[in-house]
Amino acid sequence: MAEMLDLSGKTAIVTGGARGLGFCIVNRLTEAGARVMIVDVAVDFAQAAVDYFADRGRDVRFEIADIRDLAQIQHAVDATVEAYGGVDILVNDAAFWRVVKFLDLTESTWDAVVDTGLKGTVFFTQAVARRMVEQGRGGRIVNVASVAGISMESSYGMLIPYVAAKSGVVGISQSLARELKPLGITINCVLPGGMMSAGAVHSSTELTPELREAMGEPGQVPVTDPDEVARVVFMLATPVSDFMHGATVVVDGGARLMIKK
Numbered sequence: 249m250a251e252m253l254d255l256s257g258k259t260a261i262v263t264g265g266a267r268g269l270g271f272c273i274v275n276r277l278t279e280a281g282a283r284v285m286i287v288d289v290a291v292d293f294a295q296a297a298v299d300y301f302a303d304r305g306r307d308v309r310f311e312i313a314d315i316r317d318l319a320q321i322q323h324a325v326d327a328t329v330e331a332y333g334g335v336d337i338l339v340n341d342a343a344f345w346r347v348v349k350f351l352d353l354t355e356s357t358w359d360a361v362v363d364t365g366l367k368g369t370v371f372f373t374q375a376v377a378r379r380m381v382e383q384g385r386g387g388r389i390v391n392v393a394s395v396a397g398i399s400m401e402s403s404y405g406m407l408i409p410y411v412a413a414k415s416g417v418v419g420i421s422q423s424l425a426r427e428l429k430p431l432g433i434t435i436n437c438v439l440p441g442g443m444m445s446a447g448a449v450h451s452s453t454e455l456t457p458e459l460r461e462a463m464g465e466p467g468q469v470p471v472t473d474p475d476e477v478a479r480v481v482f483m484l485a486t487p488v489s490d491f492m493h494g495a496t497v498v499v500d501g502g503a504r505l506m507i508k509k
């Protein structure tokens with residue numbers, strides 16, 4: 249088993265790896281010996297993450313790229329290949345949400361959330377899958393969706409663009425599994441429940457009193473440390489999960505089944 253969990257010699261890209269869940273994923277991948285390229289727009293967080301891991305003897309670099317832009321995606325993949333000689337693992341983690349009432353939803357909010365969460369995931373996957381096929385040694389892709397992508401039972405409403413993006417990620421992960429398995433690439437999808445990440449804290453500070461009232465009292469659903477989810481993403485990046493293709497893996501402490509804290 250220890251051999252299966254060893255990622256020495258492997259190269260991973262983690263989008264959104266500068267903070268939150270992505271940072272915890274970088275931690276687990278590098279702990280197992282992988283080299284990681286963080287791809288993010290948050291320069292200060294990315295640099296702090298690189299410094300944090302360098303202090304612990306881990307090989308982590310970062311490339312600034314907005315994953316909504318296909319040219320920037322390609323540049324980040326090329327930079328990874330240039331730095332490390334190839335790419336074996338991709339984790340599509342970068343995304344964000346905006347709480348907005350449907351009647352107030354604007355096209356720009358829709359575009360920003362869906363282009364990051366869905367389009368960015370699709371075209372990052374395409375750029376990396378092309379590279380993996382060229383390398384001829386297969387690869388592993390893990391998409392981060394959300395329980396909000398399959399059920400609103402344990403999620404707040406007023407997340408229409410985010411729900412569209414995340415249910416899209418669930419769907420494309422299944423569809424792509426059919427195309428990528430014959431190419432030796434596994435792709436699976438993790439659906440976290442509530443996590444206390446930098447993004448979640450920031451998002452809650454942005455809520456107006458009116459939105460807070462419309463959202464109502466938070467339920468008694470579990471909210472967790474992102475590392476609980478990072479460990480499952482890690483498992484999907486290792487040969488432990490060799491037989492998993494197009495899986496939808498819920499990691500929410502039972503929240504979707506309304507199992508309380």
Ligand SMILES: NC(=O)c1ccc[n+]([C@@H]2O[C@H](COP(=O)([O-])OP(=O)(O)OC[C@H]3O[C@@H](n4cnc5c(N)ncnc54)[C@H](O)[C@@H]3O)[C@@H](O)[C@H]2O)c1
Nearest residue numbers: 264268269288289290314315342343394442443445446447
């Ligand atoms: N926090 C939660 O409760 C929760 C629940 C379910 C799913 N998720 C999902 O987990 C993932 C991580 O979320 P988090 O809570 O750690 O968020 P976070 O905001 O703490 O981290 C997200 C990272 O993505 C980066 N990013 C955002 N847009 C980008 C872009 N266009 N290009 C490149 N990088 C970009 C941010 O700079 C940030 O570093 C996301 O996919 C999110 O939708 C979060």
